[in-house]
Amino acid sequence: MKRWVFGAVFVVQAAFTSTAGSETLLERGDYLVNAIAACGNCHSPQTPEGPLAGMEMAGQFLIEMAGMKAYASNITPDVETGIGAWSDAEIIEAIRNGKRPDGSTIGPPMAFEWYRHISDRDVSAIVAYLRSVPPVRNEIPASTYEFPLPPAYGPSVQTVGEPDHGDLVAYGAYIAGPLGHCLSCHSPIVEGMPDLENQLGAGGQVLDGPWGVSVTANITPHEDGIGSYSDEEIKRAVTLGIAADGTELTPPMGFAYYRNMTDADLNAIVAYLKTLEPLPDP
Numbered sequence: 001m002k003r004w005v006f007g008a009v010f011v012v013q014a015a016f017t018s019t020a021g022s023e024t025l026l027e028r029g030d031y032l033v034n035a036i037a038a039c040g041n042c043h044s045p046q047t048p049e050g051p052l053a054g055m056e057m058a059g060q061f062l063i064e065m066a067g068m069k070a071y072a073s074n075i076t077p078d079v080e081t082g083i084g085a086w087s088d089a090e091i092i093e094a095i096r097n098g099k100r101p102d103g104s105t106i107g108p109p110m111a112f113e114w115y116r117h118i119s120d121r122d123v124s125a126i127v128a129y130l131r132s133v134p135p136v137r138n139e140i141p142a143s144t145y146e147f148p149l150p151p152a153y154g155p156s157v158q159t160v161g162e163p164d165h166g167d168l169v170a171y172g173a174y175i176a177g178p179l180g181h182c183l184s185c186h187s188p189i190v191e192g193m194p195d196l197e198n199q200l201g202a203g204g205q206v207l208d209g210p211w212g213v214s215v216t217a218n219i220t221p222h223e224d225g226i227g228s229y230s231d232e233e234i235k236r237a238v239t240l241g242i243a244a245d246g247t248e249l250t251p252p253m254g255f256a257y258y259r260n261m262t263d264a265d266l267n268a269i270v271a272y273l274k275t276l277e278p279l280p281d282p
């Protein structure tokens, strides 16, 4: 089974703006990045005491999994060491298609299998937010992969429509998939990739880090999963990291980000998770 070994503590970050009807693109991006997508869970340097002050999105986080030593990039607007010289279209191409402006492929474990389905509006909002964080000069070591990176993660995606915000289950699927990549962690690894096809949400991924060893939970409505959880218990697990039996969940899930999620979005996730095929633990 594939393991993740994290080189630094992988949680906590706060800055949060609440959302409501007439939000601007920047407000939407702030919310998406700091409540759902949790980009900073990899891209913002963390210390055991929390995020390193003044270093939001400045990179350097080391993720070691079988065959890779990946350093999360500096994605602040610094021109020389970050992505300050990239156009909006180039940043969107990086997030959705995993391609840099020079045409090279960005390596794992960023969830390109999901990010390619982020809507045009939401990916633009994320870019607007990335442009708003202070530029930080921070040279990041190159990642090394012992396997060849794919020429592409799939057919090039150029435009994605808005999901139906009024359909609770469909919108929940959009949050748990494209925006939050919950299901990339919560599905078992088969042949190096999360098995989204046959074991969606069944858990069982082993994640090593400074916290010890975490095994991702089964979040399908099976009795091995969250079948007996109330809606409130599911929401408490996601936002506070407290399981139904009251025990504290271990990292690296981004509780510190998810606690900023609106109740409406949490309800959508819960509604969606309940529609997953109930699967036993792998």
Ligand code: HEC
Binding pocket: 037, 038, 039, 040, 041, 042, 043, 063, 070, 071, 072, 073, 074, 075, 082, 083, 091, 094, 095, 100, 105, 106, 107, 108, 109, 110, 111, 126, 142, 143
């Ligand atoms: C699971 C960890 C993880 C998460 C979450 C993550 N990234 Fe990344 N990202 C990486 C790693 C590692 C790299 C560098 C890969 C490499 O060196 O090839 C990277 C590279 C990038 C790059 C390319 C930068 C460059 O200079 O080449 C961009 C842009 C980027 N990420 C944006 C984002 C955004 C926006 C989000 C949130 C929507 C995000 N990432 C979430 C791990 C992550």
Ligand code: HEC
Binding pocket: 176, 180, 181, 182, 183, 185, 186, 207, 214, 215, 216, 217, 218, 219, 225, 226, 234, 237, 238, 242, 243, 244, 248, 249, 250, 251, 252, 253, 254, 258, 269
């Ligand atoms: C970086 C990997 C990762 C991501 C992303 C992630 N999780 Fe988790 N999650 C875990 C791990 C690991 C555990 C189990 C921790 C433990 O057992 O202490 C867990 C536990 C849970 C639990 C508690 C289940 C139980 O049996 O008590 C729920 C519910 C959950 N996650 C839902 C989500 C949702 C919804 C999202 C997306 C918004 C998400 N997770 C994103 C790694 C992740």
